[in-house]
Amino acid sequence: MQIPDGVTRDSGKTNRAPAIVSALLDLYDGGVVELDWTTPFELLIATILSAQSTDRKVNEVTAELFVKYPDPAAYLAVDETELQADIYQTGFYRQKTRSIRGVCAALIEDFDGQVPFTMAELIALPGVARKTANVVQSAAFPDQHAVDPDAGVAVDTHVTRLSRRLRFTRHEDPVRIEQDLRRLLPREQWGSASLSIILHGRRVCDARRPRCGDCVVEPLCPSSLIAGKRDKAGQAVALG
Ligand code: SF4
Structure with missing residues (x-):
């Protein structure tokens, strides 16, 4: 992951969020819906x-x-x-x-x-x-x-959890989380950001046992357990 100069896990979310989402988009090929559909x-x-x-x-x-x-x-x-x-x-x-x-x-x-x-x-x-x-x-x-002026970011359980762990938001309500993500992310990332965050939640940032040691955005994550941080989302258990 290419970390922009001067951006650290202690940086403000305005600087960290686009960098983190860009890394996840690279990792997950721009974010894809894993449901099968043709129409x-x-x-x-x-x-x-x-x-x-x-x-x-x-x-x-x-x-x-x-x-x-x-x-x-x-x-x-x-x-x-x-x-x-x-x-x-x-x-x-x-x-x-x-x-x-x-x-x-x-x-x-x-x-x-x-x-x-x-x-x-x-x-x-x-x-x-x-x-x-x-x-x-x-x-x-x-x-x-x-x-679409009403378009936004799809917020499910994974987007909720990761948005809180990554300190993109302090809210738990999906509507408030979506408002925070809309403010933080460039518009062209809204659709794909959600999909890539969902994939990262499924594959790496597990609700009960996040695999911080395998996480590409760990250097920018304020909840990294291997950096000795606390998971303020309150859902992680100690690395075992
Ligand atoms: S470093 Fe850990 S808590 Fe942070 S996003 Fe990665 S897996 Fe989740």
Whole structure:
């Protein structure tokens, strides 16, 4: 990792944040969605299913799901119990079934069955919060994400944890964290920053046992356990 001159783990977050995100973008090839999808509609469904699940499990389920349910009307043409059974493996299947069918009804009613591309329209869909809207817009409509005044940074559990460990924010509320990230990061990094931070959270900066010794941004991290720092996010245990 190329550390900009004069930037250390004790520097202000304004200097550290862009350097850290640039390093993570290099490491993770600019950040990629690990969900399988070919259309904005498939990405929307996969993102809803990914809550409280793993991308690998979602991809296993959607491999058949997307064949059986090619469009919003298909999800409404079966009994709720049939859809519940088809997505059961992703967990929270009753709640997700309600979300999917609500979204599909709204897409048919208001958007001719197509996924809208503005944040305002996406977050107006039932059950679609800013995290899902940001993921869908940044991956499926990147040109719109670059100019949409309502666009931002998708904040999930990994982005929350790493943003706090890296001292990009002191907040725990996703909306407040997103506001801090929008202030700290250049706009062109918003979509990819989230994806690369998520990958780093999954692979290195584990919630309970962060692998600081294997971490490319350790020299700039105020919570590095190998530098003897405390994890003020309060989720780490001592290196074992
Ligand atoms: S140094 Fe440790 S706590 Fe900091 S980002 Fe890396 S793995 Fe996470």
